[in-house]
Amino acid sequence: MKYTQLGRTGLKVSRLVLGTMNFGPQTDEPTSHGILDAALDAGVNFVDTANVYGWGENKGRTEEIIGTWFAQGGERRDRTVLATKMYGNMGADGQAWPNHDKLSALNIRRAVDASLKRLQTDHIDLYQFHHVDRDTPFEEIWQAIEALVQQGKILYAGSSNFPGYKIAQANETAARHGRVGLVSEQCIYNLVERRAEMEVVPAAREYGLGVIPWSPLHGGLLGGALRKEREGSTGRSASGRTAEALADPALRSKVEAYEELVAKHGLEPGEVGLAWLLAQPGVTGxxxxxxxxxxxxxxxxxxxxxxxxxxxxxxxDIFPGPGPSPEAFAW
Structure with missing residues (x-):
């Protein structure tokens, strides 16, 4: 297993991040535990989740599954770099209460305590803001985060789905108050969706953030979607966002060229999509x-x-990026 440092931290993390969004909704607890064990045995020490995973009436279920895995012992928690996220309202759908979502100091404190209980641990290594909160000032956010660090409940803070200017604003505010600021950014980034290269990745590199791409295969589009279509697959690639994307003739043509190129080299599409990301500057995993x-x-x-x-x-050539900034912004 290959490892790297997570942004401006001393944490050594695997170059592959185990996402757990499917644990609970699509993968039952025993199978989820088996995947976690297999990943850890293979050297994957970086596990990412979010308090809302489980969705609907089962929000928090994914964290609970990770918590029961930790409870089995065997140094599972000690060997894991644990990341979770907060922002969304944790009430049942249609039951939104004021101050039960976003990044107010009150909700940050409430959310971290609830996640720690579900995860059956005393600390979270990387606590991430799932989305931008345009109503709460960063001075309040960093004050709340600093209190959690001092209490030993979290080690570092990261962002998710932040535009470049918000990364800069967050870290400039933190610097004025002598705080560490963001150490990582989760963003959608893959061969099909490369707009992160315009602002987000440059901002992350400038401020020393690790970049943690989500949807690296663009919802299965880069995982051999056309081959699965020909084989009559009934999996996720046969429906939903992937099917909608393949209905676009221009994009379908690109995916076809991609699969033909990969096949010519005797490789698997999904593995090439991940390997491409690992080759990009600034990407943690x-x-x-x-x-x-x-x-x-x-x-x-x-x-x-x-x-x-x-x-x-x-x-x-198949999936050209936007090009370097500021040239990429030229009309």
Whole structure:
């Protein structure tokens, strides 16, 4: 397993992040525990979740599954770098209460205590803001975070789905008050969706944040979607966002060219998509959300896959990025 440091921290994390969004809604507890054990045995020490995972009436269920896994002992918690997120209202759908969502000091304090209880741990290594809160000043947010750090409940704070200017605003505010600020950013980033290269990734690199891409295969589009379509797959790639994307002739043509290119090199599409991200400057590690052990094994193989300069160039030809800033902003 390959490791790197998480942004401006002393934490050593695996170059693959185990996402747990499917634990509970699609993957039952015993299977989820098996995936967590297999990942840890393979050297994946970075586990990401969120308080809302489980969704609907089962919000918090995913954290509970991780908590019962930790409770089994065997140094599972000590060997894991644990990341979770907060922002969304934890009440049942349609039962939103004031101050039960977003990034107020009150909700931050309430949310971290609830997550610690579900996760059956005394601290969270990386506590992340799931979305931007345009109503709460960063002075209040950092005051609340500093209190949690002093109490030993969290070690570091990170962001998710922040635009570049909010990363800058958050860290400039933190610096004025002598605080560490954000150490990581979770953003959507993959071969199909490369807009993060315009502002988010440059801002993260400038401020020393680790970049943790979510949806690295764009909802399965880069995981061999057309091949699965031909095989009559009934999985996620056959419906939802992937099916809608493939209905776009221009994008379908790009995916077809991608799968043909990958096949010519004797490689698997999903593994190439992950390996491409691992080759991008500033990327700590992509978040993979396996629903089965086979999906985890495929993701693990991507870590040791070194793409040739020729293949990387061909991938850029199919899925060109926006280009460097500020040129990328020119009309």
């Amino acid at each position: 992509p978040i993979v959300g396996p629903r089965t052990r086979d999906q985890l094994d495929s993701a693990l193989r991507a870590i040791d896959l070194d793409l040739t300069p020729e293949l990387l160039s061909s991938l850029d």
